Amino acid sequence: MPTFSFRNTSTGVVTTLEGDLPFNVSGLLPDGTYTVQALSEEAPSMITIATVSASVPAQVTTLSVTPGDGRNTLTWSAPGNGGSPITDYAIEVDSGAGFGTVADGTSASTGFVHTGLTNGTAYAYRVAAVNAEGTGAFSASASGTPVAPTSLPAAAEADAQGHWFFGTDNATDSDMITGQSLVASGAAPVRSNGYLSIQGQANGLLSHVADSADITFCAVVRRPLGTTRAILGGVMDSGAGAAQAGWSPFTWDTNDLHVRNKGGSEVVELDNDSPLDSFYFLGLSLSAAGQHIYFRGTPGTNIVNAGNTGRGTVRNLNVALGDVHFNAAAFVGSFDCAELIVWQSAKTAAELEAIFLRSRDRLAARGVTVLAP
Template identity: 30%
Template sequence: MKISKWHKAVVGLFSLLLVFSSTPAQAAVPQAPSFAKATLKVIVDNDFAVYLGNETNATRLFYQNDYVWMTQISNATTLDIYPQSGETYLYIAAMGGGGSETIGGNLNGIDIVSISGAQVASGRSPLGTGVVSGIYVTLQSYVANYNANSDVVWGPQNVTLAQIQAALTGATWSSATGGNTTSGVCCGSDATSAGLSGKGWLFPDSTMVVFRYPVSALSLPVNAGSRQVTVDWDAPAAGDAPTSYILQYKKTADADSAYTTFSTPSAGTTIDTVTGLTNGISYSFRVAGVNASGTGTYSVVRDATPLGPPPAPTALIATPLSSSAQIAFTDPISNGGATITNYEYSTNNGSSWQALSPTDITSPITLPGLTNGTTYAIKIRAVNSYGSGTASESVSVLAGLLSQITNLVVSNTPTKRLVTSLTVSLNVAGKATFLANGKRITGCIKVSSSGVSPNIVAACRWKPSVMGSNVISVQYVPTDNSYANGTFQSSALLVVPRTTKR
């Protein structure tokens, strides 16, 4: 039977398809890991705005609610709370439009009335146009065209970043983890149907008040602690599975080339804590999956700032003073995430500590109550609201003003039994005793100085009795007992024999 060209082509194509279908699929590197969404569910009767910032003020508008209070949660469920560089607090401006004003809700599943470290603006210095009312300072006067009866009631009242920053300049804060938090305070069935507790805060009619929450207390997927950050990621949702992960970090301010691998956990581990970080410095974190085909795409980058006591001051320089010492230093590289309020010092190499009183945060600082003539091993450490920071390296100081003896002048080559004048320069008046090879020189004991600063001297007429090497030393007692006693020792002087006879 004759086989056509067309038939041969079909047979060939079928054979080729068989070959391809029997070839195993090429493995691929893993897709990018992800981070769980940290949700915001807040109801405010009537309106609210959310910001992220630091201990001092808000720095970024995160969410401007434009919805009437009954639909606020359903319209905010797509929000994902994640801080950017240097953001350590989440701020909520709660606005009332008349009647019973309330706020309630959850941040990443945590009830706002029980978040550790939660605070409410309770004062302002200077008060300006703010009004103190109970536990609050009301701040709506800083919002241009604040319309309690219209825009606030129906949701579209906007509070710009500049307005909230002006309102919070000089704000003082009080705890917001207690108070009027009875169940049922906030929003009735609209709250409970959204999974909220119904607890909340009542605040004055037709006003704006501000709450803030440490992001470190919100259990975020990338969550900061003191000198560490816990990174909790999700495995890739699709694609070839990883057999391990790479967790990397860097200071946020550094280039991407600075990323350092902290750990390479196995595929069963999707959480790790990066340690050894500096409080108050923003860090960036990313994760990638790894399998036999290589390293996959890195996750989105998440930033976090460890918060806690400050790192150590550096470059201490001690200057003795009367009954005290002055310590100059370089400030810690960060404040730990909270304002430095004072310094503590140790005079015994860190065995015990005292706070400066009155407080002082500017170099140089003065350490009082020291004993003149006593040597101390000084360390200092900064203090913020989180506690006492890392201690500096030790620096030694001899307390009391130092008497200085310099520039021994010898009038002529020392010769046995001939007079040689010895003169030393001093920085303070007093009495000097001269010694040769450790023995007091006759007539040169407690010799009073002469002259005035900077030309104070003490002199001795020495008639050497021993030839050869002689070391001259001086013991000095200042008249002003604010100064410590001083000593001086020369290099060896060679006493030569007398060459002429009487």
């Protein structure tokens, strides 16, 4: 009697069928099974149905750990899902007393920043994927030892979680405080003397700094001639409802400079005559207590929008420069950036002004002129 075998490439399970009619495989169904049946409908009694059930995900095999100051950044690639979508990753850590669970919440993200660690202590990690069928095998362990920087550049904002200068002298987009590099998403940026250029929709750089209830994002940017509607950064994507409950400074709609703070003050027009082809300083501060401050350094009088409409839900995403998370076809403009600073703390308007003035001076030393009072 003829036989037919097929293999589920996610689980490795091989099923063999017997019969005197040819068989047809219809494909993977939404419930994680395959359907196989005889081709002829003239003899219904000969129709054979067979299924291969979903299984737990395959083992994670690509775990890496990048140390920082009091933190380790974990990254890995998604393994085969076993025929059922991966919904979470279990993370375990061992700092000398055996592996224990890391309380990282539920997320299908293939990365995690473990903070609050002791510099000089080695931390070993292992990761396993989770789906509706259960938890797959844990990865081989990978280790990282957080370390404080021996010294900070005089220009760095020492209390920030990340501070970047951009240009041809920083080809890896590395952070002055932790040494960690931004990760390109989409097209790589183009570097020039003292700044880099982000190319538009779906392109940008992902930082190691996670969104938090208190957050401050500052950048020195320039709108090139002819550019409209460019995403400057943040953690908001283009989904609906809770999926969009993040913040994103974005520009430019004609000459208007907007800030979007989903779940907080929503869309705010900060300026309807934003500078063209000149570098200027922008700052956004959100607090868990419910305050927002949007700031633009401006010749004469700084533009400030402040209020008690705070922020929406903290996203399980890292802060990005450019259009990493939003990725909407309406926002295709490019922009230039000379400096980026991110804090997991809120700043006052006076603090933002002081940061702005320091930024102006340190970028002048790099040959970049920032519009200033």
